[in-house]
Amino acid sequence: xxxxxxxxxxxxxxxxxxxxxxxxxxxxxxxxxxxxxxxxxxxxxxxxxxxxxxxxxxxxxxxxxxxxxxxxxxxxxxxxxxxxxxxxxxxxxxxxxxxxxxxxxxxxxxxxxxxxxxxxxxxxxxxxxxxxxxxxxxxxxxxxxxxxxxxxxxxxxxxxxxxxxxxxxxxxxxxxxxxxxxxxxxxxxxxxxxxxxxxxxxxxxxxxxxxxxxxxxxxxxxxxxxxxxxxxxxxxxxxxxxxxxxxxxxxxxxxxxxxxxxxxxxxxxxxxxxxxxxxxxxxxxxxxxxxxxxxxxxxxxxxxxxxxxxxxxxxxxxxxxxxxxxxxxxxxxxxxxxxxxxxxxxxxxxxxxxxxxxxxxxxxxxxxxxxxxxxxxxxxxxxxxxxxxxxxxxxxxxxxxxxxxxxxxxxxxxxxxxxxxxxxxxxxxxxxxxxxxxxxxxxxxxxxxxxxxxxxxxx
Ligand code: SAH
Ligand code: SF4
Ligand code: F3S
Numbered sequence: 001x002x003x004x005x006x007x008x009x010x011x012x013x014x015x016x017x018x019x020x021x022x023x024x025x026x027x028x029x030x031x032x033x034x035x036x037x038x039x040x041x042x043x044x045x046x047x048x049x050x051x052x053x054x055x056x057x058x059x060x061x062x063x064x065x066x067x068x069x070x071x072x073x074x075x076x077x078x079x080x081x082x083x084x085x086x087x088x089x090x091x092x093x094x095x096x097x098x099x100x101x102x103x104x105x106x107x108x109x110x111x112x113x114x115x116x117x118x119x120x121x122x123x124x125x126x127x128x129x130x131x132x133x134x135x136x137x138x139x140x141x142x143x144x145x146x147x148x149x150x151x152x153x154x155x156x157x158x159x160x161x162x163x164x165x166x167x168x169x170x171x172x173x174x175x176x177x178x179x180x181x182x183x184x185x186x187x188x189x190x191x192x193x194x195x196x197x198x199x200x201x202x203x204x205x206x207x208x209x210x211x212x213x214x215x216x217x218x219x220x221x222x223x224x225x226x227x228x229x230x231x232x233x234x235x236x237x238x239x240x241x242x243x244x245x246x247x248x249x250x251x252x253x254x255x256x257x258x259x260x261x262x263x264x265x266x267x268x269x270x271x272x273x274x275x276x277x278x279x280x281x282x283x284x285x286x287x288x289x290x291x292x293x294x295x296x297x298x299x300x301x302x303x304x305x306x307x308x309x310x311x312x313x314x315x316x317x318x319x320x321x322x323x324x325x326x327x328x329x330x331x332x333x334x335x336x337x338x339x340x341x342x343x344x345x346x347x348x349x350x351x352x353x354x355x356x357x358x359x360x361x362x363x364x365x366x367x368x369x370x371x372x373x374x375x376x377x378x379x380x381x382x383x384x385x386x387x388x389x390x391x392x393x394x395x396x397x398x399x400x401x402x403x404x405x406x407x408x409x410x411x412x413x414x415x416x417x418x419x420x421x422x423x424x425x426x427x428x429x430x431x432x433x434x435x436x437x438x439x440x441x442x443x444x445x446x447x448x449x450x451x452x453x454x455x456x457x458x459x
């Protein structure tokens with residue numbers, strides 16, 4: 001008997017892609033393929049791509065080019081594309097990447113992947129499967145049994161809201177991920193349960209603008225009441241998942257938007273024990289002028305008001321953010337406003353991105369007039385600010401005891417272990433004998449760096 005064909009996945013982009021890759025891996029395992037020991041030995045390599053910035057697309061195209069060139073020495077190699085670039089490039093991708101076996105949209109992929117791979121292994125080339133059109137969006141086929149990876153992660157993701165209805169001027173996501181569609185809470189509970197059954201303890205619910213969960217084209221099922229008295233869909237969902245799946249020690253949701261920071265949501269974060277005191281709340285800019293141009297739907301004061309309500313309502317909350325530097329027309333004054341707003345928000349962590357014009361977005365019609373060197377400078381200034389701020393935020397933990405879910409050996413020093421707090425802070429500590437991933441450990445924090453806490457476990 002010959003060995004089953006093997007596959008490898010290469011993932012770019014956001015957590016939604018991480019989750020989709022994991023799902024595709026499970027489907028391929030269920031279809032009889034085996035995970036390759038390395039990409040170099042795989043019979044099938046799937047690239048799960050991101051379109052959000054030009055750099056991300058260049059990386060994926062470079063990768064695909066290399067893989068297709070490797071065909072010269074590996075003639076049967078199947079190379080497939082999925083993720084946001086599959087939608088953005090459409091069938092045109094076969095002209096850009098000669099030799100590509102197939103391309104499939106991220107929503108279509110779960111149902112189509114096994115057949116596409118089987119046909120490609122038999123020699124089929126050039127098949128494109130687009131995502132379903134709005135309205136006909138098929139719900140995901142149920143998860144296949146089996147296909148559990150050797151070391152399932154402690155932290156796991158579950159998509160609750162596909163697509164995005166906001167139209168931020170710079171963003172390609174709405175055009176590659178389609179209209180918003182909220183998943184049924186029972187399907188979400190089932191998936192969270194399946195995640196915990198294979199070892200997940202920290203589950204993050206995903207949506208591009210996650211607080212819009214259940215706000216369009218959706219009715220909360222009548223037979224799912226809220227004992228805590230919530231009326232809004234996201235607080236109800238958090239309550240439901242926490243109640244139905246007690247194995248979830250931690251529940252998060254991302255990404256947030258100030259408009260979604262309602263009193264109910266703040267109460268849900270405070271009163272549901274599994275829901276973490278942590279929120280990723282992209283700010284993008286601190287300049288009212290730029291925020292208006294970006295069509296973000298808030299000004300700096302509105303953003304900071306959401307921050308204030310979160311800090312008042314959720315003790316010890318950690319806030320993280322995304323910021324774009326060098327949006328068209330961003331002046332030194334706008335940039336300084338961003339610096340001040342970041343300081344006022346007191347972010348625990350921040351991701352800074354250099355503006356990248358994306359085809360078809362409203363802002364791509366504006367001149368990309370901040371020179372790259374200046375974008376780089378602003379990026380570095382914000383990162384240096386954040387380093388100091390992150391150090392200050394983390395110093396507040398020194399001497400306190402943090403509840404940490406152990407994940408495994410630390411990347412830097414495998415003799416020690418790392419884990420995460422509810423605030424999503426990484427804590428490095430010496431593992432007690434017999435410690436297993438997913439165990440809850442109490443760690444007294446002894447020292448801090450901008451991105452990491454160090455400490456000693458209590459007996
Ligand atoms: N849905 C999420 C963001 C998804 S994209 C949200 O709205 O919060 C992740 C981040 O990439 C964004 O928050 C933004 O900071 C950045 N980004 C998006 N489009 C970009 C572009 N054209 N250039 C540079 N950064 C961009
Ligand atoms: Fe893009 Fe804005 Fe939607 Fe986020 S909320 S995915 S930035 S359009
Ligand atoms: Fe990228 Fe698509 Fe996510 S564009 S950020 S992979 S939704």
